[in-house]
Amino acid sequence: MPDALKNDDELSNVLCPHDGTLWMYFTSRPRQEKKLYQALLSQAIPCYLPQVKKTTEYAHRVYSRMVPMFSGYVFASTCPQGFDIVKLNSSLLKVHFLSEAAAAELLHDLKTVRKYEILAKEHKVAVYPPMTPGTAIQVTKGYFKGEYAVVQKMINHETVSIYLSSLQMTLSVELPVDFVERNCQIVNARSRKNKNRS
Structure with a gap:
């Protein structure tokens, strides 16, 4: 067997x-x-x-x-x-x-x-915590590594759309879900304000 x-x-x-x-x-x-x-x-x-x-x-x-x-x-x-x-x-x-x-x-x-x-055992399987709109996250990979952001929406099981919070203007970016992780730090008020406008 x-x-x-x-x-x-x-x-x-x-x-x-x-x-x-x-x-x-x-x-x-x-x-x-x-x-x-x-x-x-x-x-x-x-x-x-x-x-x-x-x-x-x-x-x-x-x-x-x-x-x-x-x-x-x-x-x-x-x-x-x-x-x-x-x-x-x-x-x-x-x-x-x-x-x-x-x-x-x-x-x-x-x-x-x-x-x-x-x-x-045969395929790559990853387990991620649920990321609902408004979840504070940090980008951990790619060009935006280290940036704090807020989840805009989940595109599918593999892609998440986020608002970057450290820019002078709000920028919506789509990233692989394994490029981000939850972050307990409070994102700045401007990011939350822009999220609520969407």
Whole structure:
């Protein structure tokens, strides 16, 4: 059996309802997702840490590594008395218990995520946070790298139209979505004013 299918079969036995427990999610301390995942596994708790391959280039060399698909999140099927929290404390930030309906919805979503994870082994798959009109962002690649901007609209899943906020006049630019990232800094009032006029 091909490795990808074998791994999928193994996770199919994990991504399912488990008697006496509900699916929920754990938030980890920064960059502690894998440690938290291993701590849950060591307690024989059904858990899932979706991962994707990240490729970076440094000094003309290309490096690849597996990173969490959703930073800070590990998913598990357990109950309030189903784990030893002391063994999780070094990597755990918070446990999020869900209702039965929400747990069922989460499990459904995780099965979809798993399909993307398998797809990512053969194709490039990226996960980006939603960017609605008015979202403050910073351009991280290309000619406008370092500029602060505001999302005007999403063109499609791969392109975003933005307002650049550092120019004397408002400029609307279309960029690949992976050229920008959310920015918590407040953009200047002039940019917001121009956005509201559109």
